[in-house]
Amino acid sequence: xxxxxxxxxxSGPGGYVAAIRCAQLGMKTAIIEKYNTLGGTCLxxxxxxxxxxxxxxxxxxDAMKHFEDHGxxxxxDIKINFEKMIARKAQVVKQTCDGVSFLMKxxxxxxxxxxxxxxxxxxxxxxxxxxxxxxxxxxxIIATGSKPGSLPFITLDKxxxxxxxxxxxxxxxxxxxxxxxxGVIGLELGQVYRRLGAEVTVIEYMDRxxxxxxxxxxxxxxxxxxxxxxxxxLSHAVNKVECNGDEVTVTAKNKKGEEVTFTGDYCLVSVGxxxxxxxxxxxxxxxxxxxxxxxxxxxxxxxxxxxxxAIGDVVKGAMLAHKAEEEGVFVAETIAGQKPHINYNxxxxxxxxxxxxxxxxxxEEELKEAGTAIKVGQFPMRALGRAxxxxxxxxxxxxxxxxxxxxxxxxxxxxxxVADLIAEAVTxxxxxxxxxxxxxxxxxHPTYAEAVKEAALAATADRAMHV
Numbered sequence: 162x163x164x165x166x167x168x169x170x171x172s173g174p175g176g177y178v179a180a181i182r183c184a185q186l187g188m189k190t191a192i193i194e195k196y197n198t199l200g201g202t203c204l205x206x207x208x209x210x211x212x213x214x215x216x217x218x219x220x221x222x223d224a225m226k227h228f229e230d231h232g233x234x235x236x237x238d239i240k241i242n243f244e245k246m247i248a249r250k251a252q253v254v255k256q257t258c259d260g261v262s263f264l265m266k267x268x269x270x271x272x273x274x275x276x277x278x279x280x281x282x283x284x285x286x287x288x289x290x291x292x293x294x295x296x297x298x299x300x301x302i303i304a305t306g307s308k309p310g311s312l313p314f315i316t317l318d319k320x321x322x323x324x325x326x327x328x329x330x331x332x333x334x335x336x337x338x339x340x341x342x343x344g345v346i347g348l349e350l351g352q353v354y355r356r357l358g359a360e361v362t363v364i365e366y367m368d369r370x371x372x373x374x375x376x377x378x379x380x381x382x383x384x385x386x387x388x389x390x391x392x393x394x395l396s397h398a399v400n401k402v403e404c405n406g407d408e409v410t411v412t413a414k415n416k417k418g419e420e421v422t423f424t425g426d427y428c429l430v431s432v433g434x435x436x437x438x439x440x441x442x443x444x445x446x447x448x449x450x451x452x453x454x455x456x457x458x459x460x461x462x463x464x465x466x467x468x469x470x471a472i473g474d475v476v477k478g479a480m481l482a483h484k485a486e487e488e489g490v491f492v493a494e495t496i497a498g499q500k501p502h503i504n505y506n507x508x509x510x511x512x513x514x515x516x517x518x519x520x521x522x523x524x525e526e527e528l529k530e531a532g533t534a535i536k537v538g539q540f541p542m543r544a545l546g547r548a549x550x551x552x553x554x555x556x557x558x559x560x561x562x563x564x565x566x567x568x569x570x571x572x573x574x575x576x577x578x579v580a581d582l583i584a585e586a587v588t589x590x591x592x593x594x595x596x597x598x599x600x601x602x603x604x605x606h607p608t609y610a611e612a613v614k615e616a617a618l619a620a621t622a623d624r625a626m627h628v
Contacts, residue, residue: 168298173201175473175485176304307474337425343370347431522571538620
């Protein structure tokens with residue numbers, strides 16, 4: 162029987178990063194993955210493939226709608242080779258997953274392929290294609306991630322009534338895709354297929370899309386997506402989804418209590434994700450799972466069993482790949498006797514639609530509810546020379562600072578490249594910068610980043626220069 166200092170169950174961003182850090186710290190490390198490729202949901206059926214399709218569809222949308230504005234004329238019809246687009250996505254996924262396999266070899270991490278489950282607190286059984294084997298681990302990290310959620314009355318046939326996983330491998334472009342859920346996944350994939358010519362209808366239970374983000378972002382994003390001809394039905398409670406051949410009918414009640422129906426050829430169910438602890442046999446190790454299916458942990462991400470830890474989507478908090486990565490490093494360093502830290506308030510959140518959406522820290526609603534005295538500075542992207550030059554004028558940057566101390570408490574952005582710009586806000590807030598600190602920093606001209614400086618100036622006694 163092979164013995165390890167650390168075994169990680171699950172090879173997503175949290176799991177494989179934890180494995181690398183453990184190996185860097187001199188621990189004999191194993192990683193267990195039930196699928197034949199490493200990388201988990203993010204690399205295989207989540208972040209990476211969805212971004213590949215978002216970029217491909219963005220290029221097509223630009224060619225169809227915006228090239229002429231730049232003086233670029235393409236004679237003849239512009240056509241979509243959807244099969245080739247999906248194949249390119251698959252190649253991007255393969256390259257990325259192969260990269261993780263390379264990193265495992267580089268760091269001398271043993272990879273086991275099969276379903277990992279606890280035999281007891283220090284032994285893990287791995288059931289693979291070639292049979293069953295058991296390894297011993299002084300410490301174990303549970304990093305089994307999450308699966309798409311659904312509603313109790315919905316039957317996912319994975320052909321017409323689908324999750325994000327199937328939406329990434331469709332054989333045709335839908336005529337009318339009904340999206341249940343106005344969160345990140347539904348909006349990103351909805352935009353992909355709208356660009357490619359599908360009619361897209363989003364049905365959301367809450368009174369706004371992206372309900373956990375700042376209201377300004379929800380309002381601005383919906384305004385832009387409506388211009389792109391995505392239809393929205395807010396405050397609608399779906400109560401039935403029926404599939405009849407190639408037709409899907411979704412029934413919902415609006416805020417007046419009236420029953421309404423929607424008919425399309427595909428229905429994407431994107432109502433969130435659930436922690437995946439199936440077949441983990443956590444009870445054999447004595448590990449507690451709560452009523453939401455999450456592994457219970459303390460502030461050190463340690464379960465009630467002292468040598469077993471859990472990270473990523475199986476524990477509380479936002480289901481974000483970069484959160485899982487930070488937690489993977491945190492646990493590895495904790496096991497090694499170091500004293501790492503994670504500031505969960507400063508884990509950024511991003512939606513990769515176009516325009517992109519990004520935020521970090523507290524929303525204006527949260528701060529007002531807490532009774533915090535604040536000041537707010539906003540700056541529209543359309544006032545930037547770079548935005549006008551590129552034609553990406555939608556969106557704005559909003560900075561919220563403490564009224565007394567001027568410390569930045571939240572930054573919320575919508576616009577071109579804000580997925581990258583948010584890192585400036587995270588850096589500033591990690592060092593507890595004031596709005597004036599950001600306002601006094603030189604920002605290159607012309608760039609989108611100037612909007613951050615201008616929003617900081619706006620929060621500092623309304624000093625924005627270019628509005």
